[in-house]
Amino acid sequence: MKSLNLKILLGAVELGLIFGVMALGVYLTFRILDFPDLTVDGSLTIGAATAAVLIIQGYSPWLGLALAFLAGGVAGMITGVLHTHFRIIPILAGILTMTGLYSVNLRIMGRANLPLLGTDTVVDSLRSLGIPAQYGWVVFGLLLAGAVIIFLYWLFQTELGLALRATGDNEVMIKSLGVNVNGMKILGLSLGNALVALAGGAVAQLQGFADISMGIGMIIAGLAAVIIGEMLIGTRTLLRALIAVLCGSLVYRIIIAVVLRLGLQTTDLKLVTAVLVVLALTLPRFGFKKQLLALGGWSRASVEKGN
Amino acid sequence: MLQLKKATKVFNRDSVNEKRALHQLDLQLAAGDFVTIIGSKGAGKSTLLNAIAGLWFLDEGKIYLDGTDITNMPDYKRAGLIGRVFQDPMVGTAASMTIEENLALAAKRGHSRGLKKGINKSLRSRIKEELSRLGLGLEDRLSTPVGLLSGGQRQALTLLMATFQQPRLLLLDEHTAALDPKTGEKVLSLTEELVAESGLTTLMVTHNIVDSLKVGNRTIMMHEGQIVLDIKGKEREEMTPQDVLRLFERNSGKQLANDRMLLVKNRKSNGA
Ligand SMILES: Nc1ncnc2c1ncn2[C@@H]1O[C@H](COP(=O)(O)OP(=O)(O)OP(=O)(O)O)[C@@H](O)[C@H]1O
Numbered sequence: 001m002k003s004l005n006l007k008i009l010l011g012a013v014e015l016g017l018i019f020g021v022m023a024l025g026v027y028l029t030f031r032i033l034d035f036p037d038l039t040v041d042g043s044l045t046i047g048a049a050t051a052a053v054l055i056i057q058g059y060s061p062w063l064g065l066a067l068a069f070l071a072g073g074v075a076g077m078i079t080g081v082l083h084t085h086f087r088i089i090p091i092l093a094g095i096l097t098m099t100g101l102y103s104v105n106l107r108i109m110g111r112a113n114l115p116l117l118g119t120d121t122v123v124d125s126l127r128s129l130g131i132p133a134q135y136g137w138v139v140f141g142l143l144l145a146g147a148v149i150i151f152l153y154w155l156f157q158t159e160l161g162l163a164l165r166a167t168g169d170n171e172v173m174i175k176s177l178g179v180n181v182n183g184m185k186i187l188g189l190s191l192g193n194a195l196v197a198l199a200g201g202a203v204a205q206l207q208g209f210a211d212i213s214m215g216i217g218m219i220i221a222g223l224a225a226v227i228i229g230e231m232l233i234g235t236r237t238l239l240r241a242l243i244a245v246l247c248g249s250l251v252y253r254i255i256i257a258v259v260l261r262l263g264l265q266t267t268d269l270k271l272v273t274a275v276l277v278v279l280a281l282t283l284p285r286f287g288f289k290k291q292l293l294a295l296g297g298w299s300r301a302s303v304e305k306g307n
Numbered sequence: 308m309l310q311l312k313k314a315t316k317v318f319n320r321d322s323v324n325e326k327r328a329l330h331q332l333d334l335q336l337a338a339g340d341f342v343t344i345i346g347s348k349g350a351g352k353s354t355l356l357n358a359i360a361g362l363w364f365l366d367e368g369k370i371y372l373d374g375t376d377i378t379n380m381p382d383y384k385r386a387g388l389i390g391r392v393f394q395d396p397m398v399g400t401a402a403s404m405t406i407e408e409n410l411a412l413a414a415k416r417g418h419s420r421g422l423k424k425g426i427n428k429s430l431r432s433r434i435k436e437e438l439s440r441l442g443l444g445l446e447d448r449l450s451t452p453v454g455l456l457s458g459g460q461r462q463a464l465t466l467l468m469a470t471f472q473q474p475r476l477l478l479l480d481e482h483t484a485a486l487d488p489k490t491g492e493k494v495l496s497l498t499e500e501l502v503a504e505s506g507l508t509t510l511m512v513t514h515n516i517v518d519s520l521k522v523g524n525r526t527i528m529m530h531e532g533q534i535v536l537d538i539k540g541k542e543r544e545e546m547t548p549q550d551v552l553r554l555f556e557r558n559s560g561k562q563l564a565n566d567r568m569l570l571v572k573n574r575k576s577n578g579a
């Protein structure tokens with residue numbers, strides 16, 4: 001077996017950090033709000049499309065990120081309104097928005113794939129600070145994901161944030177305490193999808209293109225990160241739960257890098273991800289620690305054989 | 308204070324399951340009234356409280372609170388004026404959030420919630436102070452998730468939350484029914500204490516006739532969406548649980564044969 005070289009590992013960490021922001025958005029809707037939101041596949045793409053178009057037209061890549069964030073916020077808001085005001089069940093509300101976004105995203109991009117050749121990225125402005133190019137995206141990813149974690153940690157402890165968390169925990173109770181739960185759901189979905197689109201805007205710059213199909217399956221990738229993180233690190237405190245999501249995203253991307261290295265095709269990744277989520281969901285039920293040790297032993301053995 | 312005029316609610320209108328849960332019900336409460344509500348299963352007791360809280364809107368009739376017409380006010384707006392405790396101890400608290408976070412949520416009832424810190428020093432010290440009154444040691448477990456507490460502890464906490472930000476009206480729906488008798492008794496005496504302290508206007512549904520006469524200053528009995536008995540003062544003091552049963556049969560033309568209506572002897576004389 002070919003070993004994981006530094007470059008591949010670095011690439012996985014870059015993706016893990018940037019997609020970690022997406023996973024934090026998924027965590028917000030799925031876990032905090034307890035809303036199975038499938039808007040994600042569309043809002044990641046709308047973020048990438050928005051940023052790519054702006055950058056191609058010569059605007060600052062930072063502005064691209066900011067507007068990607070806003071576009072995702074609007075997408076989440078639509079899902080929220082579909083659910084709260086038109087009384088459509090959460091899953092369907094998300095699917096409807098996601099489906100509609102496919103056309104919207106094509107309109108924004110003008111065609112199915114937009115390459116970003118020779119354009120500036122947010123990381124180029126970091127380079128002037130003296131950060132070596134090789135680590136530019138890792139540093140940017142750390143800063144972005146760190147800022148999002150700090151922001152969410154702060155938000156969750158404000159009056160508004162407490163009400164948001166309570167909305168996902170116990171709707172009857174928080175209603176009886178005078179909170180407009182519809183407003184909270186719209187707010188949470190909006191913020192969650194804004195984070196997803198922010199990640200999309202950064203991913204487009206990192207990968208050098210925006211593609212109409214780049215969002216497909218992203219909801220499951222985000223969930224994989226959330227669940228892997230919860231399984232490995234736990235959710236005992238709020239901060240720990242947030243950091244767990246980011247670590248889950250890193251682990252997920254490294255696993256993906258490893259399986260690619262083992263010879264699977266990129267087209268196999270969706271299956272790998274689905275299997276990962278199933279494993280992460282079911283392992284804890286069968287005494288997870290033991291299973292993990294067994295798995296660890298198994299993979300170590302196979303690595304040794306490979307050597 | 309609180310006034311209902313010809314309140315009517317029909318569930319599943321024009322279907323085979325049509326149910327007239329409230330029928331032309333009139334009720335007027337004076338400030339500081341502590342009213343206990345009894346009645347057989349399905350009499351409309353919970354429906355009455357839900358109507359006042361605004362879970363849905365009345366089909367007919369009006370509700371006034373402090374002279375304001377709240378008939379068409381959405382529930383989350385009314386909640387600023389109304390504290391509630393439910394029968395199920397799980398319903399009144401957020402399990403994944405800590406004890407102090409739950410109380411901080413209650414501290415903001417009826418106020419807008421912004422980006423200020425949810426719990427500051429002065430709020431925390433007030434939370435501790437209020438919790439210590441429960442005598443459950445919860446003041447030393449501020450950051451324990453509420454999900455780890457027992458039903459009785461959660462219900463005591465819910466009661467504290469409902470009164471933390473003094474409500475104009477307190478609605479209690481069989482809030483001791485799901486607890487074991489001893490815990491239920493404790494929560495009931497805590498209820499009396501909190502209500503007396505702030506002179507809260509209170510509606511308390513109970514299925515215990517003895518409690519209904521012992522607690523509060525007025526008792527109403529419901530049957531088929533209407534009030535069939537309304538007693539207070541001397542008349543109420545002289546009333547025995549047996550009298551109540553007899554009156555119910557006369558007013559409703561039915562037997563109050565119901566396993567949920569407990570005719571427990573006065574516990575104090577029981578325990579001695
Ligand atoms: N949301 C609802 N939808 C349909 N029917 C309802 C609804 N809420 C209450 N009902 C019906 O209205 C009637 C009154 O119910 P309610 O819950 O007020 O009774 P209750 O006096 O509280 O009885 P219990 O002692 O069982 O709690 C019942 O027949 C009930 O089935």
Ligand SMILES: [Mg+2]
Nearest residue numbers: 352353354480
């Ligand atoms: Mg009831």
